[in-house]
Amino acid sequence: MTAIAQGRARRAALVSAVCAxxxxxxxxxxxxxxxxxxxxxxxxxxxxxxxxxxxxxxxSAEAVRLSGNVVTSGRTYTLDMRLKSGGATGSVTAQGSTFQLLRIGEQLYLKADDGFWSDAGDDGKADAAAVDKLGGKYVKVPQGDPSYKKFSGFTDKGVLLDGLLTLxxxxxxxxxxxxxxxxxxxxxxxxxxxxxxxxxxxxxxxxxxxxxxxxxxxxxxxAWGKDFPLEEPAKDDTVDYGKQLPTS
Structure with missing residues (x-):
């Protein structure tokens, strides 16, 4: 190999190394x-x-997984949600409390521990009987309940992405x-x-x-476009509160 060819080879090797x-x-x-x-x-x-x-x-994607933090109205929500047109499932954390959300069609379920429900209510304290009934169960959220409007947005792929994907x-x-x-x-x-x-x-x-x-x-x-199952919770794990939930 000539000196010129050797020089070219060294330069090519150097460029490859820098690019790598x-x-x-x-x-x-x-x-x-x-x-x-x-x-x-x-x-x-x-x-x-x-x-x-x-x-x-x-x-156009059938489904997506969304995770991270959203700050709205001065409150930080940590989300880990799987979303598709027919519903969603996942968790939301706010003010130290984590709760599960499940929506199948129009029916929204909220599952949280006793601490979440104990802190609910206008005075920050929910009725003890309500706490015992709701804690750890999938609670059916009535569509007319303020909690439905508040939390269903976290389960609506179209609404959520429309509100987020804007610079x-x-x-x-x-x-x-x-x-x-x-x-x-x-x-x-x-x-x-x-x-x-x-x-x-x-x-x-x-x-x-x-x-x-x-x-x-x-x-x-x-997980764009990757489908996932949505299943109704078991009857013995579900509560139909039948009236307005404690404010959460």
Missing amino acids: LVVSGTALTGCSEDPDEGTNGVGKLSAAEIQRKTREAAD HGTLAKDGYHERAGTRIIRVTGDAGSGGTLDVSLKGTPYPLRLTRAGGAGTLTFS
Whole structure:
């Protein structure tokens, strides 16, 4: 091998090593002539088009798992929900209490421990008999009950995603990155102050992570399109309270 050929080989090896180092980190730019090679191509679109494509993908998906924190009305909710058009199942944590939500069609169930129900009620104390009856059971929530409106939104895929998957301000692309082994394109609103959204560059352009504007929470999305069962709880594990629940 000539000295010139050896020099070229060394330079090629050095470039490959540098690119491997970059790819193993966060950024994926600068080492490929075409950063969209092998992707779904949404990285070539404008930020507004990426957001639109992502919304379309989310709306058309049969199911999704959503987890993370949402801050609303000054209260932080930690969610771990599986959602689809026919209902949802999962858990919500707020103010130190964790409760289970299950919705099948229009019927919403709420399952919580005695502590949750003990703290319910206008005066912060629920009737002891009610606590004994409701604690640890799947409680049918009447549709006219304030709790139905309050909690059913956490189980409605369309409503929840419509309210979350929106960036505020001027949209812009913030480069190619990697999240949990998947290449993504990041879109920001007002340079991040209006939120950031990581969109998959593999297959369908689903949203994978959302940081909401104003510190209103961070959410991850997974299991897009993967169905899951929804089963009515056993009768001996269900309570039909038959009237307005203690305020929770």
